[in-house]
Amino acid sequence: MKKLVSLFMIIAMLLTLCACHGKVDTMGLSQGSVFEVPEEFDTSKNYEITFWAKNDTNLTQVDIYKTAIADFESLYPNIKVNLRLYTDYGKIYNDVITNIATDTTPNVCITYPDHIATYLTGEDTVVALDNLIADEFYGLGGSKLLFDSPKEGEIVPKFLEECKINSHTYALPYMRSTEACYVNKTFVEKMGYTLPEKLTWDFVWEVSEAATKKDAGGNYVVNSQKVMIPFIYKSTDNMMIQMLKQKGAGYSDQSGKIELFNPATEEILTTIAAHSETGAFNTFKRAGYPANFLNAGQCIFAVDSTAGATWMGTDAPLVDISEDKLVDFEIEVMPIPQYDTENPVMISQGPSLCVFNKEDKGEVLASWLFMQFMLTNKVQIAYAETEGYAPVTIKAQQSEEYKNYLSRSGEDNSVYYPVKIDATKLLLDNTDNTFVTAVFNGSASLRDAAGQLIESVNKSVKRGDSIDKEYINALYDEVKSLYRLDDIKSKREEGSMGALPVASKLLLAVIALCWVCMGAYVALEKIQKRKFKEKC
Amino acid sequence: MKKIFALLLAAVMVFALAACGNETTEPTEAEVATDATEAATPVMTHAEYMAAPMESEVTVETFVQGHQSWWDNKITVYCQSEDGAYLLYELACSEEDAEKLVPGTKIRVNGYKSEWSGEIEIVDGTFEFVNDGETFIAEALDVTELLGSEELINHQNEFVSFKGMSVESISYKNDEPGDDIYLTLGYNGASYEFCVEVYLTGVESEVYTTVGTLKAGDKVDVEGFLYWYEGVNPHITAITVAQ
Incomplete structure (x- = not known):
């Protein structure tokens, strides 16, 4: 009996310890319960849902959201969708985090998988969509839907895969883009170069250095102006991530192991520093929008999203500089520079959609219906046409309407603006060459850290610092600390439950000591009994 | 003896439970940006x-x-x-x-x-x-006549005013109230971009709500900071509509 009691106590104590930490996986993410789909959507009940959306400071996109909402509400009169608009992913991210704390998250939200990974550190915040996607009535292509939803197999598999975190699907892709290098071909040729079929880093650096040449009057020879930044990169986190990927160097693995601080990174930073010092390279954060410099004839290679194509070129439909500053030039839309042109790689980016959990399952289902509606052909094609985006469904990509749109490049400088359509085609032709980085709790910080390395080096060079081994090591330490990357590392290394507090470790030792004492006591008692029997 | 052991074990388990709670650490003062930095270079004019x-x-x-x-x-x-x-x-x-x-x-x-x-x-x-008792609030400098001239940039960031401007168009950054308002004002046949920066004024401010009601052709006087974005782009803080 005593043995049974002891065994029970041991099990109870172990269970107690196990239960102390939340249900967290090896990536530090909470595993929300998979949503159980209601059998029927209650159309007699009214639902009011909120949709936090992002636009690229492009009012046509705003109109498309509004039209989509109106169309959806006419199909489901019992669902009202309130739209809240943002022009910045970071602001949505911050607002969602703030609202998780107060349990006032939106119902549907434009997001990035990296951000979802952070949201998932909360309990049951984001709905795992697996059951919803598969539901025969309300799932993708479901029989009870009031609109022509794409089936699961009609979403570009690569894009859907990007929305999986730890084997669950937490989002649906909404639009996809990549980065493009918008080139002032006129200037390249003026300097005696010929654009290769595929850009290499060596070519871009060489031409950029050549473009820094000034005349006796202090004007740049290539443009006869006082300002020339030959190579401007908009997103330096993308720049670092893609350069590392192209080199086959580490960034992070799927489990969240950080590999960013490696010799290839140092080599990249040293190269960038050298070109920053001569004035051949700068970044959006330190100079301004690449499009503005490109359009003013003050930049030759402008790397920005394909979703920024409508701002690029002399005839761009969206322009931020005054007309007198615009210069005439021939523009070429090319994939980003590569180290190995035989095996090009480029980032896949663009907004996805997620649904936040609510107590009322009907409300979640209403949100899911709206989210699916955003993947219908009308919405997909209309939104993709606003920028160099690609629709995320094969159904939309292969529709006659979309093919017709692509075929009419150059008919005008608005809907059929050729730079925009070229940028879209760049992604459609390279979908298989795109990649995404691993998603885990902290991956958003790691991305920021990757960009910060370039920003810091660029800033330091321009302030006269020399970039040597000592500088790089100090920078690594600073960036690790700034983005708390050691916290990510230690969480991962110390197991799925995270490190036990010191107090718990001490108490475990005390418990072990107690059991040793108990054992000793029982043994002593047995010896005494045996001695007593022997005496008898 | 047995009772003492039982009591000891119970206490240990209770402590273990308490110790397993997540540790939360509030940011310390050291993590918050410093507000008192000694000047590393001499004070400049x-x-x-x-x-x-x-x-x-x-x-x-x-x-x-x-x-x-x-x-x-x-x-x-x-x-x-x-x-x-x-x-x-x-x-x-x-x-x-x-x-x-x-x-x-x-x-x-x-x-x-x-x-x-x-x-x-x-x-x-x-x-x-700097707690030396000195204080200064700038009066708005009327720079209307400097619009279009190269001299205007010499007043960059100053608190300025523009008088007798004609409203050409207004648009919200997101097509609806809540974000920045872009305001195009005309003077002497030329157009200039102004901005109601929502992080500066807030959406409840008089300038924000007034600008939202403007119509093309309205005559206005505006005050604000002479910000620059690819050309003059004042962040306005006050507006008066001519009756």
């Missing part, structure tokens, strides 16, 4: 500041005229002295200190001179309060 090369370290003493909303231990501040104005972009600042940055407050700022799309500003800055 505005002329010296303007003459300093880009990306060089600068130190100025100046007076707060307005600021955008505080966020993440950073704040963007519009400052002016008798001899010129400064924009302090994302100055390191605690929330507590942000509340003290009222118009007229004198501060010493150390940072780096930088340019972004034509706007000359101090970045990566830190500051300390």
